Amino acid sequence: MRAEWGARLLVVLGAVGLAVLTVFAVRVPADAVELRGRMADDGGWTPGAIMARVGEPLTLRMTSDDVVHGFAIGQSARPAVDLLPGAWITTTVTFDQPGKYTYYCTRWCGPNHWRMRGTIDVAGPGMRAPADSVPLFLRLKLDLDQAHPSDVVPTETPAAARADGLLAAVALESGDLRTQSPVQVWRTLRKRPANTGLTDRQLWDEVAAVWRAATSPERLAEGRRLYGDNCAACHGETGRGDGVMAKSLAAGPAANSMVGEHTGMPGMSGHGTVAPTDFTNRRNMLGASAAFLQGKIIRGGMGTGMPYWGPIFTESQLWALVDYLWTFQFDYGSSAGSSAASRTKRDSASKPATRPH
Amino acid sequence: MKRSRVITTALVFALGAGVVAFAPLPGASVKPANRRFRVEASSFKYAPATIKANVGDHVTIDLVSTDVVHGLYVDGYDVSVTADPGRTASLSFVANRAGMFRLRCSVTCGAMHPFMLGKLHVGRNDLLWRALALALLAGLVGVSLAPMRGVRT
Amino acid sequence: MTAPGLGVSKRLVATTPAGMGSPSGRQGRAELPQLPSAPSTESRLDLLRWPLLRAVLRSRWPQLLVRVAALAGFLVAVLAGLLGTPVGNHNFGIVLVWIAWWTIMMLVALPFFGRGWCSICPIPVPGEWLQHGALLNPRRDGMGFRRAWPARLKNIWLQNGAFSGVAVCSAVVLTQPRITAVVLLAFLFVAIGTSLIYERRAFCRYLCPVGGFIGLYSQLAPVAIRVKNKATCAAHTDKSCYRGSADGAGCPWLLYPGALTKNTYCGMCMECVRTCPYDNIAVTLRPFGADLRSPAGRRLDEAFKGFIMLGAAMVYSAVMLGPWGDLKMAAYDIGSARWFAYALGVLVFINGVLPGLFLGAVSAGRALVASTQPVKRSFVSFAYALVPLGLMAWIAFSLSFVFASISYLWPTMSDPFGLGWDLFGTAHASWQPYLTRSVPTMQAIVLVGGFAWSAVTAHRIAAEEHEQRMALRQAAPVIAYCFLITVCLMGLLIA
Incomplete structure (x- = not known):
């Protein structure tokens, strides 16, 4: 009988005891916030809102419950952290200003990837530094939903390298370039009696040179990176609006992958969405100003499927991204970074980079 | 069957099996070429799921993920690539090894991820034909040599 | 396959045999009548001749230790399935069961040891403990009704159905940790329930979908439990291997070892090795696939x-x-x-x-x-x-x-x-x-x-x-x- 009790003890301690031990072990360290990422269709971030205090380190223990996700805080310089399925990663953030911060997924995880966002409410003394300014599109009172076709379009891609660049300085006199569309600048140049000897095409080349002079290779590289990370999945790697997610945006729920198929969530991609903008479309793009494009990016498409990036990008990131979008219209030459429009092998002379702001 | 005959037959079969398994086959002499494939990855399939190359070809696979981050690992060549949606990634290698090699997703992409597979065919699949011939031979050896003793009723 | 010529009703068999009352099995063995013990032609290489292995297999402790370890692994797999990451290929429950266990099962245990896994399977442990009222030597006052398994279901059609059912759902069962955990728990609780209602290991014998295919392929295994001399069994009226004795339970798999010709339903639990008073049970080493040569006992369900x-x-x-x-x-x-x-x-x-x-x-x-x-x-x-x-x-x-x-x-x-x-x-x-x-x-x-x-x-x-x-x-x-x-x-x- 003693042996029998020994055996029972063995079973209870050896097997069941281990189980009980495990249940006790399942405790999240109290000083860390456990943050789980799932596809937006399956719930997105858990939790979706986090509280923090100014100056107090916030430790996040993060994992992904399905596919590869990434974690980053909007409008901050912190590098993104990759969340690999089933693996844990810990990071610590300290906020020095109160306010509402947005954290978001940085790796594409389906058509509703951009909906995977959460907020961190940081309380404490001090005022959140005001954003640089009210966004330009609001100051200009631009109607972002107004069509903006250009009535004049070049017959081929305007190339900065073909222009003599002399007109660039002249054009800059006409005010803040960011508030003007290329076609407006082209018209200004066309109207000048001095330019009557130049063909329309030559003038478009001048416009390209004007636009190139307003950016820099560094800013274009930054814009290119941001575009690849955030925009290319819908707008396409070549800007044609034919990205891998475009299908699910243009054709409604049936075209969604299985990922979104079983969710009846209203407002999810595929419900009333429109095809992503084609940045290579001349009529559309040459009639738009940088302020307009920036406004679109900040505000989003309001139901078209275009996300709002206001809480995500910094002012300078937004302008870098807009700068890069123009490379789908203008050939800046190879030194300005390769894009669809600038793949022609033409070297351009190095030029002084002037920043628009 | 007499013992000596059994041994002779076994030897003949063993020789035959050796020939089937190891005899060099004439290789089809196709000039190596550059081959580029665009493979779309979505949960949990590749399109196209099967790609073909000749021995010696320089193979480039452009991996295009269309929903979440996927990867592509090539069995036998031990090379892999990872692609985010919106960022086509490329993988190049010289297909210097004939046979069938599975393409496997190398980035966890959901429940069925371990079974997200494709196939790469390089040249002729000698293993398959040799295996089928060996199976026939082995079956023949079996039925002609295996003792029928030990049958109880 | 119950022994056809036994003439004892199963219900009777399930109760403790008369010899149980004697103070100890050892004493009982001394009073055994002499039975014929001619050298058998059946026995091939008997692994029990090796003293160490004999001691390991006869004693209940090594087996119990392994089963406790397996039970711990089982519970850890269930807990990991329930509490761990929902990502299948990163969940210990899924990986332990469907990759590690499956590998050992298909590449080692099944081809070389047949039902070897069944002898250390943790799933019947709690149910059998309740049924026997003990973990070591079974007592007569265990729990449950000990009813006979319905005669109409004395085949493996239920197992065939259960396996087909799991098979068409396998894509989910194999990849979803929570589902795997629930399936494992279902095995455990159905096994406990079956042990309380029916006699012996009815779950293993008639219900377990894994046991069904292990049994089929165990016919190929080079290890088998067989009697050394059938004449000894025929003359032994107690049939302690089937009815149980102070030394152990009657065959939990409802087999009469004296009539054993195939591995299919023998769970290799070693109870008969422990209960046979004539040391007439052998663990034989034999050629692969030997059971297929026997035309006896072939059935449509198999x-x-x-x-x-x-x-x-x-x-x-x-x-x-x-x-x-x-x-x-x-x-x-x-x-x-x-x-x-x-x-x-x-x-x-x-x-x-x-x-x-x-x-x-x-x-x-x-x-x-x-x-x-x-x-x-x-x-x-x-x-x-x-x-x-x-x-x-x-x-x-x-x-x-x-x-x-x-x-x-x-x-x-x-x-x-x-x-x-x-x-x-x-x-x-x-x-x-x-x-x-x-x-x-x-x-x-x-x-x-x-x-x-x-x-x-x-x-x-x-x-x-x-x-x-x-x-x-x-x-x-x-x-x-x-x-x-x-x-x-x-x-x-x-x-």
Whole structure:
């Protein structure tokens, strides 16, 4: 009988005891916030809102419950952290200003990837530094939903390298370039009696040179990176609006992958969405100003499927991204970074980079 | 069957099996070429799921993920690539090894991820034909040599 | 298979035999009558002749220790499945059960030890503890009703159905940790419930879907439990091996060891080794596949088990290793129209197409030799020729995904519950498939062996009725059928 009790003890301690031990072990360290990422269709971030205090380190223990996700805080310089399925990663953030911060997924995880966002409410003394300014599109009172076709379009891609660049300085006199569309600048140049000897095409080349002079290779590289990370999945790697997610945006729920198929969530991609903008479309793009494009990016498409990036990008990131979008219209030459429009092998002379702001 | 005959037959079969398994086959002499494939990855399939190359070809696979981050690992060549949606990634290698090699997703992409597979065919699949011939031979050896003793009723 | 000539009702057998009242088994053994003990022709190499192994197998402690370890692993797998990450290939429960256990099961335990796994399986431990009222020597005051298993269900059709049911849901069961945990718990609780209602290990014998296929393929194993001398058993009136004694329980698998000719239902629990007062039980080492040579006890339910297993190996190879994404999604999307279509297709294939074609092959063989046997008997007999090919198909299938997936074990071992632990420093080890150059060759060799083995088996089964040359003629269509299956398997696995 003693042996029998020994055996029972063995079973209870050896097997069941281990189980009980495990249940006790399942405790999240109290000083860390456990943050789980799932596809937006399956719930997105858990939790979706986090509280923090100014100056107090916030430790996040993060994992992904399905596919590869990434974690980053909007409008901050912190590098993104990759969340690999089933693996844990810990990071610590300290906020020095109160306010509402947005954290978001940085790796594409389906058509509703951009909906995977959460907020961190940081309380404490001090005022959140005001954003640089009210966004330009609001100051200009631009109607972002107004069509903006250009009535004049070049017959081929305007190339900065073909222009003599002399007109660039002249054009800059006409005010803040960011508030003007290329076609407006082209018209200004066309109207000048001095330019009557130049063909329309030559003038478009001048416009390209004007636009190139307003950016820099560094800013274009930054814009290119941001575009690849955030925009290319819908707008396409070549800007044609034919990205891998475009299908699910243009054709409604049936075209969604299985990922979104079983969710009846209203407002999810595929419900009333429109095809992503084609940045290579001349009529559309040459009639738009940088302020307009920036406004679109900040505000989003309001139901078209275009996300709002206001809480995500910094002012300078937004302008870098807009700068890069123009490379789908203008050939800046190879030194300005390769894009669809600038793949022609033409070297351009190095030029002084002037920043628009 | 007499013992000596059994041994002779076994030897003949063993020789035959050796020939089937190891005899060099004439290789089809196709000039190596550059081959580029665009493979779309979505949960949990590749399109196209099967790609073909000749021995010696320089193979480039452009991996295009269309929903979440996927990867592509090539069995036998031990090379892999990872692609985010919106960022086509490329993988190049010289297909210097004939046979069938599975393409496997190398980035966890959901429940069925371990079974997200494709196939790469390089040249002729000698293993398959040799295996089928060996199976026939082995079956023949079996039925002609295996003792029928030990049958109880 | 209960002993036919015993003349004791099962209900009676389940109660403690009269000898139980004597103070100890040892004393009882001293009073044993002399029984014939002529050297047996049955026994081959008896592993129990080796004293150490004999001690290990007779004692209850080593077995109990292993079962406790297995039970701990089982519970850890369930907990990991419930609490750990929902990412299947990073969940310790999934990886432990469907990769680690499956590998050991299919590549080692089943081919070499047959039902060896059943002897250490943790699932019946709690139920048997309640039923026996003890973990070591069974007591008479255990819990439960000890009813006889319904006569109509004394076959493996339930197991066949259970396995088919799990098979059509396998894409989810194999990949969803929560579902895996629930399935494991269901096994445990059904086993406990069955132990409380019915006598002995009715769950293992008649319900467990895993036990069903282990039993089928254990016929091939080189290890078997057999009596040394049947005359001793015949003269032994107590039948303590079946009725139980102070030394142990009567056969939990409802077998009479004296009549044992096949491994199929012998769980290798070693109770008869402990209860036989004449030391007449041997653990024999024998050639692979020996049970297939015995024409006795062939049954239609077992024949169908063979088709189900062979068909499932083909379906799994197509769904899990094939390049067909839509097929995978259909298999995964349980409850949808495409899944119903898939499930129906699978069930028709394994229970209809495969046996149907086989019936055609068997009929052709019968026509070639003008056989006088009933068709059903030929069909059932020849179906046993598929057993070796079936096991080899499973091994070939397993090789493919085992070497590709075993590296998922390293991170999950270090962090079994997804808590951010790093027990072995491998928590962040990345996935790396192994031996990808050699696996297809291994699969080819295994399938070639499987086909040859099945061909020989078919020939031998035919030779039970005819002389060798006629037998080959009758077996030829069955061998052709096996070759067709082999071609399909090679097409799925290495082409």
